[in-house]
Amino acid sequence: MTVSPRALLRRVILRNFKSIGFCDVRLQPLTYIVGPNGSGKSNFLDALHLVRDALNSSLDNAMNERGGLAEIRRRSSGHPTHFGIRLEFELPDGRAGHYAFDIGALKDRGYEVLNEECALGEAGQGPRFKINRGEVKACSETTFPLVTADRLALVAASGLAAFRPVFDALASMGFYNLNPRLMRELQKPQEGRLLKPTGENIASVIGHLERVAPGQQAIVKEFLQSVVPMVQGVERKQVGPMETLEFLQEMAGARHPWRFLAQNMSDGTLRALGVLVALFQGNRDYAPTLVGIEEPETALHPAASAALRDALVRASAQTQVLVTSHSPELLSDPDLSDDALLAVSSVGGSTHIAPIDPASREAMRQHLFTAGELLRLNQLVPDPAIVSQQSARQAELFGGSEV
Template sequence: MTSPVFLTRVVLRNYKSIGNCDVKLQPLTYLIGANGSGKSNFLDAMHLVRDALVGSLDNALSERGGLPEVRRRSSGHPTHFGIRLEFILPSGMRGHFAFNVGALKNGGYEVQTEECAIGGRGKGPFYSIERGKLKQSSESTFPAVTSDRLALVAVSGLTAFRPVFDALVSMGFYNLNPKLMRELQKPQDGRLLKPVGENIASVIGHLEKHAQEQIKTIEEYLQTVVPMVHGFERKAVGPMETLEFRQDMAGSAHPWRFLAQSMSDGTLRALGVLTALFQGNRDYSPTLVGIEEPETALHPAASAALREALTKASRHTQIIVTSHSPDLLDDPNLDPDSMLAVLSEGGETHIAPLDEASRRAMREHLFSAGELLRMNQLTPDREVLATQAKNQADLFGDISV
């Protein structure tokens, strides 16, 4: 089986509360930290990349309140932010995509530098752009680009760079909203679940047609989390659609059927999380799935099933979850390498692997990650943070090994 890892390394500069970040990702990565520590901002940086490629950079920034709300606020008043994503394509080729966006005096913004390379500089497809002008490229022809858009959108028309574009837009990021999942939905593209679950009926319908084995997996985990629920299916309601659930009722020999509008927040969130995890199929599969606090609205007893589902899904799709739940992490077999600790100090977010004391306690089975979290002992490695601050990683240049 090929590795599920798509993003191997993420470097951020001045993104929201994150001044500087340089971390490596695993098939399953837990971002652990208190409320308000900046976990969501880390996921949002990758989400912005996807939004800017699917729509436009202008829309992606506007949806987040504009450049002033995206770049980090500090006494130093940074005027730019930067993102670097290192990846492994489905073909096995490594590469990176990086850019920084800076403010203009008239209140606008520009992509100051953008770079994409597959296989390393001089070894494969490559381009470098500064302020809307092509500086270097491996290709004999190159589309027109402008400084207010990411060039990869235009460059995706070239065969060499299409795999990078396709992989980045196939990332999915989720903060599921039971209220919207409960409402009647217009039929939509069901290949990829949308961020708050607003097209979940279409996604379930797509899986019913193309991946019955995934539906079975989702149903099995959902029944473990919500034992009364025996199944679900897409249901047409005039020109709209919703989900219909089969649920045990006392005194009835057969399950009763209920539409999504009658189901609890916990049940709908659980279904949304499981659908996000197991939506991949032969027709379409996400390269990465990021989920905000998947344990929200679930009973603590469901944590073991959720943790098992996360692990199973990560064998086929790279998974990143944010959490501050000791119950979700209460497993002595969790790998300390799969965790990144997130800490906020002075309004700035710091992200790094766990410190050596925490790692040793987990490796020697002295404490589980959940127990350490209850004792407030899951903290980032201070030496790594000091190194990050002293030797800030270059957004541009060849990939790290």
Template sequence: MRPPGSVSPPASADRLYLVNAAGLPAFRPVFDALSTMGFYNISPTKIRELQAPDPGELLDREGTNLASVLDRLGRANPVVKQRIEEYLARVVPGIEGMGPIHVGHMETIEFRQRVVGAKEPWRFPAINMSDGTLRALAVLTALFQFGERKTARLIGIEEPETALHPAAAGLLLDCLREGARERQVVITTHSPDLLDSDTLAAEQLLAVSAVEGKTTIGPVDAPSRQALRDSLYRAGELLRLGQLEPDESSPSNAEQLDLFGPSP
């Protein structure tokens, strides 16, 4: 390793060099790719709280700047915001629209929802909405926040189906597939309903097992692949039966690289 100050831009001994290296043309694409990746574990509780305004360029991990991201989309790319609203109305029937509103120096999200007997949609702030509605909105925003821009290379979402009605799983899968047309989308799930699709191929799946402290991630094993290819079972059905297991012979179970040297 070169000593601090021997490279340009200068390095600091107490922090990663990537931010400094972004000043070099050769490193800038790496920095841009890593800094625009989004990894999400959405928290409805955090979304219900009043949020401090920010530029809204990238939805944060728990969705705590969701109002700002929607505000940016409404101003800069209303077509994308309308697409999010249309998908949300399909996933959560009765929702007619939503948008950010200011509460003093803070902001939140206001939803417009049809109510039986009312001539106009009723308006509800985020604090009055269900976990499923807030999570669905945040997942849709994570998927479509960049519009047609190619800047984001990867979006990762942990259990996007949590708190949604099982009947909405198919619609959610459609949303995930549409988002994957523009960039790579990776999700984790325990939901057989989300995987209950005739068009979900074995090559799109990685299975996970944890036995005696060892976690294995890899392509689904050969019997499961064959069952999916022959249309004998859907992936969701195999998961319900406990038959969606990783292939132990997969080369993906390689030794982890020692990136930082031995522990002190």
């Protein structure tokens, strides 16, 4: 196995998560999740986001932020079901592994982690643990911290050197649905190591990059100029006890760029900056293992799509990138591989996620159509044969990895 310089999420299996009854998909360093509004693209990203939130705060907080178990688990034939998530990954040292859990309801409207499993390396040979309803059933380590059925055991296990790399990889994922209104407002100075999901601490993140990663800041500036040519740069600006962003903008006849605070900038400019900061926020001390972005093309002029696409490709060389989109312009790249696409559709309220169908795949490989052109023709759909196989032979959440 070749050694990767960063962790990669290779495979995701979901069962009964929101509108997704079941899916089993492989991910690339850059993956586009494509489908119409309301098809369930966001639910796929939110399953990964839930894992990240549960590891960084608590499972209870992560579920309550989503309305509780009743809003998370999918109802099948009118009956409540438990939901489960399995993530297969490759760590920076080349070791493959998986992490999985499923959660069910209790009679008092509470919930419990029914099963939780983590394994690294060859089956039965590397670090591993298996837990059922808060009881350790198997473990490679001589000691294991106390666990309870209302929390994910990986949080406690992160104190053990054997499982710390798994925790770090999954807890360092970042997910973004950027909100220009929050980015425009004056912000309290915050810890700026990682951009928050809606961009509400972007001024602190820009300040952090100015101090510790000027090279990354220069990349953000370079791509921002490509997306919004009039903007010459952006800086953190102190305003009393608060902070905001200050943009340098070229003005006709002026010798030097004019300065404008974030409150004067358009939604498109702020969203473009947020996307670029999310992609290139990594520095020598910290970098997200995966960045998931909801519809980065929103509020951007179609002409900016090529520059945005170039930014996504460049960022994916260092950080795994997942993007939801329904933009033909963003996907109009003759060099885009069909393997980088996952198509999403909704049938009877159930979300299907799979590689694109064989006809569209072949059209892209023969360079007859780009993915963007196929999207305009409503031809980017999940392969029905793969969807049928997934439904008929659902992969197990627990057991050996296939990375």
